[in-house]
Amino acid sequence: MADLVLDAGALADLLTQCFQTDDWTKPRVAPSRFISSESSRQINRIVWGHGPYVVAASTMAFVELVRKCEQIVAGRFEPYQLATFLQDPPDWFVVEPVDEHLIPLFGQVPMIQSLEWPDAIHVATALSRQEGCLVTADRVLRQVMGLLEGR
């Protein structure tokens, strides 16, 4: 097991499933467009377990989610629901800041030319967790994570 760091797509899918649940702080997460079967299983273990691991997302993932709201969110939840989540995230979820401490970790990301800096932040955020695994369906991000594992 590890902490799971979500990119914007996976975050949108998780939030959607949260807000479709009676108690949005305790979703049963199913596989979806951006969350694989294995990732959904691991997320549920974190949500319903009492272990040391958390689900996390960078503040940048929230920014991307809002910038591409029509494509990523596609009306699946409302701004007030997002505000509710951010005002008081569940105890299994951490919103990671983008701050000066991320700069050194940014330098550890295998910087292939096609990797955009907002995506590199997700990788650096995963590196910032002691044991962090990035949940993403993005081809470039998966390639970068593969390069990291190969080191």
Place this chain on the structure above:
Amino acid sequence: MRTRLLSRDDVEFLAQHAQALEQEEALPMCTVVEPLLVADSVLKDRARLDWRTFRSGWQKVIDSRRLYVAPLDIDCLNRALFERSDTYVVTGLWSRVQEQALPPDHTVRRLILRPSEQTWWDDELYAEMESWYGEEQIDG
């Protein structure tokens, strides 16, 4: 004390000349986007300096405690991401962060610098940032 907003070029300069901060008469401040963009260009060999030079120079800047690097954190999102009514009810997303024609770095700058009752800088700082970057568009 007057605040001076630093650009990406300023940050790149400081990473090579951290001692220049000692000459500042205003309080220098930048958003976290500026060092991130410099780091990105350094790592992709698009800058004049290499990673080791940037990394050590930037650390000197941070260690001097003379520069405020404004973060993108959860407080910032709660403060700036939404439009709210007078009774603090969320009425929607702030339209200025939904402009997809703008590059993401500018969206982040807007979120960080959006003035509110909770920020200690004034509207002029935000206006200055918009005058620098507001016309930038995503290529293509």
